[in-house]
Amino acid sequence: MRRTIRTLFLLALPSAPLASQGWIDERPVVPVRSSPAITRVSSTVRVVVDGRIARFEVEEKFRNSGRGIAEGTYHYPLPGEVVFSDFSLFQGETELKGEMMAAEQARSIYEGIVRQLKDPALITLVGHGLIRAQVFPIQPGETRTVILRYTQLMPRDGNALHLRYAAGSRGDAPVAVRFEIPRETEIATPYSPTHPISTARRNGVLHVTVKPPARGDIDLILPLRRGLLGGTVLTHANAGEDGYALLFLAPPASGETAIVPRDLTFVVDVSGSMSGVKMEQARTALRQALTSLRPGDRFRLIAFSSGVRHFRDGFTAVNSRTLTEAREFVNALAATGGTNLEGAVNAALSDRADAERMSLVFLMSDGVPSVGEQAPDRIAANAAGRIGRHRIFTFGVGHDVNTYLLDRLAVEGRGTATYVAPEANVSDAVGGVLTKLSRPALSDLRIVSAPVRFIDQAPTALPDLFYGEELVILSRYRGTGDGPVVIEGSRNGRRERFEIAGRFVRNTNDNEYIAPLWASRRIGELSRQARIEGASAELIAQIRELGLRYGILTEYTSYLVQEPGAANLATDRISNGLTRQPGVVAAPSASGAQAFESARSDAAMSRSSTLAEARDQAASKQATAARGVSLRARAEMKSGGNHTFVLRKGVWTDVAHTDSMTTTTIAPYSPAWFAIVKARPALAEALAIGDPLVVAGKRVSLKVAAGGLTEWKANAMERFLKDFDGR
8 A cells, every 4th residue: 555755844943054964774674584774875065155155055865775665754844044945855757845834843853863873974964944854655776856946045254255164964865965156256265164165167157166075064155256355354252362363365266467487496316216117207307397387488497416417507497499308308317326415405595596586495305314415404504595586396206305404495485385195196296386376466465454353363474375275364462443454575576465254253162063173274284394304392382282272183192092191192102302501302313104193283284274184184183193092091092172082981071171170061962952952053063973972172071971960050150151251
């Protein structure tokens, strides 16, 4: 007998900030030995942006891969600001619609699901509205499709429109998220602070695609065109402490500025250790670099081993004849001899940079100095006084490079250090940097004024801005106020100023991703500083404090996962290397696999532009640190919501918690628990770790365990949160 399909819709809650992927809960209709298993096959999210309006269409496919007929209940949390359009449930070729119910009933049903399933992916969505649809029957092997449509008004942040979508993290099915902006001339380069994206402009439409895996909360910033720069300022602030600011700048995608002439110097290590695959990759990288040169550019080729060899004296103009001769020079390069890094650096910086041109130096090496001056600090110090207007980009190939020297040259030269693993391709790394540097837009950038005072800015010194890339500045700010952030830079030999409207408030729960993204960058910069200058007690304390507060594993917090009594491990682990003045711990070894991985991770963290990148680098650093930690210790550590937890006597305990902190206990999934999550949504990810659990605040801690209070007394939660936030 055939049953009808019942579809029930529930209105979204007004306070809900996000949307999310839906899911299906199932139950078998006829008991079978193997119960049904309804799984998501795919999710496709298409968003069309028209002015301030975003129209969402979410298509999801589910398959019954079990042996029995099943009834599925489809759930989909909705943001509160949306206008619901319709929901389509397909039975074969037939599309069916539904009806709506009250928001309070939606909340009650949603919280019931969370209590029942205790699903971390659901817990992080607590407080959302809900669409629910009963789907019957789902035959064995059958795939059913649902399509949800809704419209959302996008808020404006400064000079940009801000769009948010929660892709969720339920299951391994592919999730495709793409945005289409028909009025593409109104939008400068889009930026996502949470996920890597790709963009394309075709037939007057701007297409933005979130690079997989598309999971978690996706934020998309659409800067409105304003002259050269598209930019905006986003903020996050907790009452009683300095705020967090994200400044985003992007030149337009189309060229509106004359091409700046460049002087490019390519310095390549041809010592004996570069023989074989590395030498062939180096030749490929140089040939690729030569193809990137443009009329008006000039170039130098410098090869070094025990000695230093030049393609020609001074810079060479770009034309077909000189490029042909340069390729012949590259093809003839062979690996032999020692590593005269001092001579190579001196040769690269022998000529003063032309003020009318952009001077870019690319240094590629796979070893430590073995000829001439061999002390990396003296080589770097001598180079620092001669860098001037040169920009230096270093490439360390393999584990034997001196990370201290390459890092310091890149820092002094206002460039970047890139580390290429033994199994990776050198030409890909060099090509990626060259592509980014192909079209300079603004140089010598600096913030000249703002309504507030910026502190602990990352990057400390602003890099040059190139067309097709985004400049992301993360900083703490002190004070409040509305007004423009004034940026000054050089364009075509002229100093110009640009204004980006900013609103800096004392307290806002918006844009919570800014804090951990800033912390990741800051840790990367401080870790690199510790490696270069020596790990002073003050630097270690700063890195450790940031790691503990924001749940980011570092060299100086990894010991927390070990047994009690290992508190001095951080100092013990950095016992060799370049000794500094009294009171400074010796810097770690500058070469070797561990130094290579640390340098590569620190460089990536200091340049993180999205929360996804920051989390990946933190995870990589955690994995590197964990290699010396027992399997048991590794299994007893979790991170969530900018908190790191270790399992102590059966309780997941925040590493920032101390025995002196007053602790309030609430029962899991009780009204008190849901009230806390609603009041502090940022805690949801931490509470999803499990229970019993202790999460630390500024002055007090919260424990989630059976037997805790189920209801807050009048004003009790407000008083607790005041102490928890440190207000």
